[in-house]
Structures are given as structure tokens and as C-alpha cells.
Amino acid sequence: MKTADLYIRVSTDEQADKGYSQRDQEERLKRYCHYSGIQVRHVIFEDFSAKSFKRPAWQNLLITLKKQPNKTQFVLFTKWDRFSRNAGDAYQMINILKHLNVEPQAIEQPLDLSIPENKIMLAVYLASPEVENDRRALNTFNGMRRAVKEGRLMGCAPKGYLNKITEDGRKYIAVDQTLAPIIKAAFEEIARGRYTVSDIWRKAVDDGLNCAQNSFWKMIHNPVYCGRILVKAYKDEPEQIVEGKHEAIVSVTTFNKIQELINGKSASRTTFVASDEIPLRGFLICPLCGRHLTASASKSKTGRRYHYYHCYKKCTFRHRADHTNELFVQQLSRYIVNTSAAEVFRKKVEREFAKPSAGNHKSEIQTLSAQVAEANEKIKKARESYLSGAFDEVDFKEVKLSNEKKVLHLEDRIFELLRNRETVDHNKMIDNILRLFNRLVEYYKFMGSEGKRDLLSSMYPEKIVFDGAEVRTPRINEVVARMYQINSGLDVKKERLSEKKSRQPLKVTPQGLLTQTKAKKGKIKNIDL
Incomplete structure (x- = not known):
């Protein structure tokens, strides 16, 4: 009497709606063995993806077949997509089982693999689920990329944010009121350039931020914290940064200042952090x-x-x-x-603030506006050169992308200066x-x-x-x-x-x-x- 091991696999709960539930598969496999006169040796249940054969239950079955040769003649499953969704891996596994004198067989898509022509149908059965997987993955990727371009952060929220769901089921990220103040203080301290990033990371950890130093370095490079999202380059689409729909923890100016300090474009003078017992160290x-x-x-x-x-x-x-x-x-x-001295000091400072130039960023705003106009002019000239044939497409995109980033940076700085022109309570x-x-x-x-x-x-x-x-x-x-x-x-x-x-x-x-x-x-x- 022939013996078989039954292999039952599901990857998601949704497959139960398609008739792929484990109980349903087990029932159909046992009914087939009963009418075919095949004795069931083991029933193997798997809850894993079929993209590869690195599945726990399948690996244990393979070890058993190698340790106990000639104990079973078949490995039965309902359809070939239960066996594998990768045609290349499937052919390799079929050869492994063949050397162990074990025949894999789908009871609802039966094939006599000893007949050469049946290999055409086997290729169809194995390629169809792989194509389905690839199409599903591509649709998911395109959907997620479109969402990112619209300003929605996909995946797990970074430290300082929490994953939330609205009443209508829409997912978003919200500021974590516990960690956000710690992260904001760390960003602002790095932007001042007085202490090293390592010292500031240690201070943040002492304040309650559970984060490794490598993760902290990635954090200060992540534009999510200033309300923006990085869209990576894909095919002909260049890398870009878009406005996010989430709330920012730090200002864009602070984030850009940190990038300049880290990249060496801005001079900084760092010092060490002394403990409370030795505040005069270095002085x-x-x-x-x-x-x-x-x-x-x-x-x-x-x-x-x-x-x-x-x-x-x-x-x-x-x-x-x-x-x-x-x-x-x-x-x-x-x-x-x-x-008396305080009153003299007060009058002197009030006279200084009363001057028209006190606290005015007008000249700096004018300088930045001129730089914006210069960058836009470079983009315009590059476009004209591209249309005339002097620039190729690669050179034009490079000039356009670099100047667009510069314009974005300068406009953020102008906005920050305009926002800081609010009246200050000098008294x-x-x-x-x-x-x-x-x-x-x-x-x-x-x-x-x-x-x-x-x-x-x-x-x-x-x-x-x-x-x-x-x-x-x-x-x-x-x-x-x-x-x-x-x-x-x-x-x-x-x-x-x-x-x-x-x-x-x-x-x-x-x-x-x-x-x-x-x-x-x-x-x-x-x-x-």
C-alpha cells in the first residue's frame, strides 16, 4: 500500500475565503487518499509564504524524508500554488524529491511527470501563481509610492511619532508627546553646534529616549522630523522631497542647519559635556x-x-x-x-531696540531672495540649453534638481526669518x-x-x-x-x-x-x- 505525507499551507487569513483554509484542504486530501487507497503518514500544516522553500514546516518535512528514506512515496497538496509560487525554486525542489524517490502531486491539478509533454502544463501551473504574486507586489509598490508622493508616511512610525487610525479606517502618524520634546531638544542642540552628536545622544538617552547611537544618526538625517518625506529615485523618476501631511517636530531651518554641520558646509565649534560635579572643567x-x-x-x-x-x-x-x-x-x-544701575541699563537697551535696524532681517531676506532668483535663472538657462541641444537630458536633470533643492532650502530660510519678525516684548x-x-x-x-x-x-x-x-x-x-x-x-x-x-x-x-x-x-x- 502506498504512503503519502499531506502538505497543507496557507499564507493569509484572506485565503480562507477562496477555499484555502487548512481544514478544507485537509478534508479534501484525506478524501482523495481514502478513495485512492493511499495511507496517510503525516499531516504537515504550514502558515508561511510560498515565495521560497525556507519555511519551517517544509524544512522539517525535508529532514524527515532524508532521515527516513523509502518510507513515503508521495507528498500531496491540493494545488501547485500550495507547493510553491516561485517556478525556479519549484523545479529545483522537484529534483530534490525525485532523488529521494518521492513524487510531489497536486490532487486538483494532477500531472504524470514521467510524460515529457506534461512539463508544459507544470510550467503553466507554477508560473501562474508567480505572475500573480509579482503583479500584486507591483500594484502594492505603486500604490505605496503614490501615497508617499501625496505626503503620507508608509510603514512603522519613527521614534517620536505613533501610528494612528481614523474612525473611517485611514492610517496616519501623530506626534508622541512623550518623546517629541526630547527629540526636538536634541535637534536644536545639534543645530547650535556646541556639543558633539555623541554627547547629545547620551543626554537624550538619559532623558528617556530609547535609541541606539546608529539609529540616532539615522534619525537626524530623516526629513520626516521637519514635516517632509523623502521619495527615493525609481527608474526615470529622480529623488525628491515632498511636504508631509503629518505634524513636524522641528523646523525646516533647524533640520537644514544640522545637515550643513554634518556635511561640513558650516563651521562649528564643539565642546565636551561636563558632569554636575565639575562644571568648571575646561575653564x-x-x-x-x-x-x-x-x-x-x-x-x-x-x-x-x-x-x-x-x-x-x-x-x-x-x-x-x-x-x-x-x-x-x-x-x-x-x-x-x-x-539705579538697572534703570540706566534698561534705558540704554530700550534706545538700542528703538532703532529701526534693531532685530530687522530685511537685508538678509533681500540677499536670500537674490539667491533664489539666481538659482531660478540657472534652471531657465539649463532648460534653454537642453532645448537647443547644448545639454543632454542627464545634464539638464542634474542642474535642475540641484538648483530646485537650493531654492527650496532658501525659501524655507526666508519663511523662518519672516515668521521671526513678530514683535518681541523687550521690557x-x-x-x-x-x-x-x-x-x-x-x-x-x-x-x-x-x-x-x-x-x-x-x-x-x-x-x-x-x-x-x-x-x-x-x-x-x-x-x-x-x-x-x-x-x-x-x-x-x-x-x-x-x-x-x-x-x-x-x-x-x-x-x-x-x-x-x-x-x-x-x-x-x-x-x-
Whole structure:
């Protein structure tokens, strides 16, 4: 009595509507074996695509046939598309089964493969499902490409967005209110160009972004985050960027600025991120050799970590970070603005903002508009050259595509400048500045490491000298210096009169500042005057 293994395969639930359900196939195969006098050995159920034979259940069946030869004579299935939807793979698998003395057979499309003419019908049976698959795939691809051109993002939403479905069943992506602020802050920080992408990625991960560094790099190159979608080149269609129907997380200007920084078209100066225990790292100068002090942590026997500002290996200078930070806070406590100085500062700033040119981007907009006109003129000339035969089609498309991208970039910048021309509340801004100066120490203690470093960079254009006992700086920011000169002029007018009568040279450095002179051995000598 002949023996057969029954192979039952479905790939989607929709096939049940076409009579391809597993129960229906099993019933028809067993009925055929009953009337044909064939004994059923195994029934194999498969829920996998037939594009290839890399299917779990089929691979297990093949291993069984090789381990137990001559135990079965047939592998039965209902139709040849249940066996395979790839003609090339199907012919190869038929040869493998032939060497194992096993004959594959479709009970509803029976063929005697020993007859050469039947191979023509076999080719038809095997090619038909493959053609059907290819047509379905092509229709799906064209539909998805058309949707992308219309501004709809297909597939899984990127980080910062969520896949949603409307009441009528239409799919779209919406902003994830949890991750979007983190991603927006990361993009804006990269656009400033102060820190490396790796440092900003670590900060975003600490804030709650679950993302690998490679994925983060792909993220900052993805135009989806600025409200646009990339349509890849296909056949004769060039690559293009279209407006998306989803909400943008960052502005187009920010995204373009990042691309310029990454591609090296815009100069940037990055720095490192210091921890909260060592905010002065990179701002201090060694009093012994004049090099910048770095910082690190040392672990005690009890496991506690102590942070130190120190010089490099060849220099021995080293000091506790907490003590140095406290001395610097004492230095900041000197900067307090009184009411009279604040009013003088307010009037001065208000006069500056009252000038017609203050905050006006008119000249920059005019420059950008001229560049747009120049790019459009290049496209026009390229089109004329193409029509006259001076340019071939490839050269024309290249010139047209590059200038269209340039025009799009420039128009986005113009739009951003026009949007930022809204009236600014100058009084509120001045109040915030004065509040910061009046409560400088309090704000400094409340800030994180990044905020402290921003404050230091804005106040001190030169490095700070620390000799182990005192924190000093040769010069402060010109705006801050002028403000406190106003303060000094209002408070100590009488003392200035006495200073004018002093016989001391006018060029003597005021007491409390540090002058640096070179010693014979290249070390900086500190002279406290």
C-alpha cells in the first residue's frame, strides 16, 4: 500500500475565503487518499509564504524524508500554488524529491511527470501563481509610492511619532508627546553646534529616549522630523522631497542647519559635556604651567567618589572640585546690580531696540531672495540649453534638481526669518536679564552643568586662573563690565575723586585681578597687585 505525507499551507487569513483554509484542504486530501487507497503518514500544516522553500514546516518535512528514506512515496497538496509560487525554486525542489524517490502531486491539478509533454502544463501551473504574486507586489509598490508622493508616511512610525487610525479606517502618524520634546531638544542642540552628536545622544538617552547611537544618526538625517518625506529615485523618476501631511517636530531651518554641520558646509565649534560635579572643567588655567585644567573622579576605599581639578601627568597641580566650585560661587556673589544701575541699563537697551535696524532681517531676506532668483535663472538657462541641444537630458536633470533643492532650502530660510519678525516684548526680556543678574548665585546653583557652562562662556571671554586658594579672572564680558561700571559710578562717586589725586600710575592693575607673566622656565608667574 502506498504512503503519502499531506502538505497543507496557507499564507493569509484572506485565503480562507477562496477555499484555502487548512481544514478544507485537509478534508479534501484525506478524501482523495481514502478513495485512492493511499495511507496517510503525516499531516504537515504550514502558515508561511510560498515565495521560497525556507519555511519551517517544509524544512522539517525535508529532514524527515532524508532521515527516513523509502518510507513515503508521495507528498500531496491540493494545488501547485500550495507547493510553491516561485517556478525556479519549484523545479529545483522537484529534483530534490525525485532523488529521494518521492513524487510531489497536486490532487486538483494532477500531472504524470514521467510524460515529457506534461512539463508544459507544470510550467503553466507554477508560473501562474508567480505572475500573480509579482503583479500584486507591483500594484502594492505603486500604490505605496503614490501615497508617499501625496505626503503620507508608509510603514512603522519613527521614534517620536505613533501610528494612528481614523474612525473611517485611514492610517496616519501623530506626534508622541512623550518623546517629541526630547527629540526636538536634541535637534536644536545639534543645530547650535556646541556639543558633539555623541554627547547629545547620551543626554537624550538619559532623558528617556530609547535609541541606539546608529539609529540616532539615522534619525537626524530623516526629513520626516521637519514635516517632509523623502521619495527615493525609481527608474526615470529622480529623488525628491515632498511636504508631509503629518505634524513636524522641528523646523525646516533647524533640520537644514544640522545637515550643513554634518556635511561640513558650516563651521562649528564643539565642546565636551561636563558632569554636575565639575562644571568648571575646561575653564580653569593651571597656575604652574598655564595649561587648561581637566577634571576626573577618584574612588576611595569605601567606594565614595571624589572629584578633582588637575593638570596633566607632567604637572603636579591638583585640587578638590567641591572646594574650587565654592570659591567660584563666592566670586559670582560680587556681581549684584542695584536699582539705579538697572534703570540706566534698561534705558540704554530700550534706545538700542528703538532703532529701526534693531532685530530687522530685511537685508538678509533681500540677499536670500537674490539667491533664489539666481538659482531660478540657472534652471531657465539649463532648460534653454537642453532645448537647443547644448545639454543632454542627464545634464539638464542634474542642474535642475540641484538648483530646485537650493531654492527650496532658501525659501524655507526666508519663511523662518519672516515668521521671526513678530514683535518681541523687550521690557519682559530686560526684566529677565536684570532678574538673572540680581539673583546670579541662586540661578547658578540651580542650573545644571550645561546651563552653568553657558553662563561661564557668556561672562568670561578668557580662562579663569585658580591658584589653589583663590579663583580669579583677568577680564569679563564687555557688556557685563560696562554694566558694573555704571553701578560703580552711581555708588562710589566720591571714591573716584580721591583716586584721581592718587600718585600711583594709571596703568596699575586694580587690586583683586591677576596678571600673568612668563617666567624663565616657561611657567606662568602670578603677581597679585
